[in-house]
Amino acid sequence: MENFESLGLCKALNTSLDKIGFKKPTPIQAQAIPLILDGKDLLGSASTGTGKTGAFAIPVIDKIITSDEGCALIVTPTRELAKQVINVVRDLLGPSNSVKACCLIGGEAIGKQLNQLKRKPRIIIGTPGRINDHLEKKSLSLKKATYLVLDETDRMLDMGFGIQIDQILKFMPQERQTLMFSATFPKNIITLSKKYLKNPERITIDTENTLLKNIKHEVINVDNTNKYKTLIDQLEKRDGAVLVFAKTKHSTEKIAKNLKRDGIKADALNGDLRQSKRDKIMRNFRENKIRVLIATDIASRGLDVPHLKHVINYDLPQVAEDYIHRIGRTARAGQSGEAICFVSPNEGHLWLSIDMLMNPDAKHHYAPRKKSSDKPYRGRRKSSGGSSNGKSFGDKPKRKSSGGSSNGKSFGDKPKRKSSGGSSNGKSFGDKPKRKSSGGSSKKTIRSSDAKPKKRFYAAKKKTKK
Ligand code: AMP
Secondary structure, three states: OOOOHHHOOOHHHHHHHHHHOOOOOOHHHHHHHHHHHOOOOEEEEOOOOOOHHHHHHHHHHHHHHOOOOOEEEEEOOOHHHHHHHHHHHHHHHOOOOOOOEEEEOOOOOHHHHHHHHHOOOOEEEEOHHHHHHHHHOOOOOOOOEEEEEEOOHHHHHHOOOHHHHHHHHHOOOOOOEEEEEOOOOOHHHHHHHHHHOOOOEEEEOOHHHHHHHHEEEEEEEOOHHHHHHHHHHHHHHOOOEEEEEOOOHHHHHHHHHHHHHOOOOEEEEOOOOOHHHHHHHHHHHHOOOOOEEEEOHHHOOOOOOOOEEEEEEOOOOOOHHHHHHHHOOOOHHHOOEEEEEEEOHHHHHHHHHHHHHHOOOOOOOOOOOOOOOOOOOOOOOOOOOOOOOOOOOOOOOOOOOOOOOOOOOOOOOOOOOOOOOOOOOOOOOOOOOOOOOOOOOOOOOOOOOOOOOOOOOOOOOOOOOO
16 A cells, blocks of 8 residues: 555544654555454554554544544553553644543543543543543543554453453443454453454464564573673664663662663663653653663563664563564664573573574574683773772572473562452552452452563473484
8 A cells, every 4th residue: 555545534634644754554554444444343463563553543533533423442551552552642633633532541640630531532542450440430431432442452461451351341332343452362362352353354464574574683692690791792882772671670770770880871661660750761761861771571562662773681581472572662663673682591491482483483492501701790980980889780690490391480570360350449549559359259450550461481392403
């Protein structure tokens, strides 16, 4: 498809698309927009930098603008993603549009959200916990919500939001158009799609191949005690913005602190930070005020920072698919990027899972280094003359895994047990996460800032002989 004009969108949208510089639909947009305009339910597989937000936002906005009736609800797993989506929606609506959008996420003042809701927004974007809070308080009505978008549905289920999605859907009309996007289609997604979608059209964009094509991959075998030194080396030899993934909230803070000590503009992003702080850090990163962002997997989905050049996996993800999401933060919208993996001897099994996912047809080997001749890094002196603390940095060396399958331990963020039932508890608008019920009828709410991904392990396949 050569341009957006052939899609027959309304004039206001064509003007906005022109203004934001979207000339030609991306492949997912070219496939999804006509189907959505046609009123079809959709099950779409696309993630990371493919233009997925526009694929659902453009036709939904077109439908909302060109009718006096109907509202849209867009549900995302994380607050950051919700904010990103509302920015795209506002850009597409344009500044003088009478259609209003609002963002309902945890960690933000409820009063501001109530004021926004009083203005009768017709596009509501949010995370499940806060949407449910408003539904229970009756400050939000979804009776006219004839469009529902579930973005990053696999992530939402991994984070334990399944029950909350069920709860939200009880407040929505039966007659609606539902669009479900998910990076992968495991069994629980298929079950959910059967429950909520009517004869959906299915679209799959080959994200993995795109990533393989546009991203240069590099694997560095490193001992845990040398990871920080290796990070410094990598930062010195690269230009541009870098996103570093570390396994725990604590380690993000520790790495950021050490980088700052060593004169590098860096900051940490994790779910323990207040929302206002998270927003500020993301803003600084987007505006190039910090060069290196060290994050937990909170940043692995959906975040769009177009100038991001490098993704460094300081610690490998627990779940191989998360690797795809992590590296998809670079090489956005057809650009190129670089992904670097630090693989320590005890992460061999994790690397094997990733390698098997990325190169399913290749032979897979992982030979952890037996011995490192590198000395532990002892810190770097600041160029300003400030002394370093002389302590070595790095995660404590861990015992080697026995190889093959995962040892079943948490990779940092502990997953929570899923409740076997119940709906949200109707309690106050507090930001504190509430623990999930382990079953029964009690009703609890999980917050997007604190919900943790479920662990999934990939059984190591038989070793292939060289
Ligand atoms: P997304 O996958 O929705 O996060 O989009 C990834 C990036 O692609 C964002 O920076 C968008 O601004 C950009 N993008 C989306 N659609 C288009 C388009 N049709 N033309 C140019 N850039 C686009």
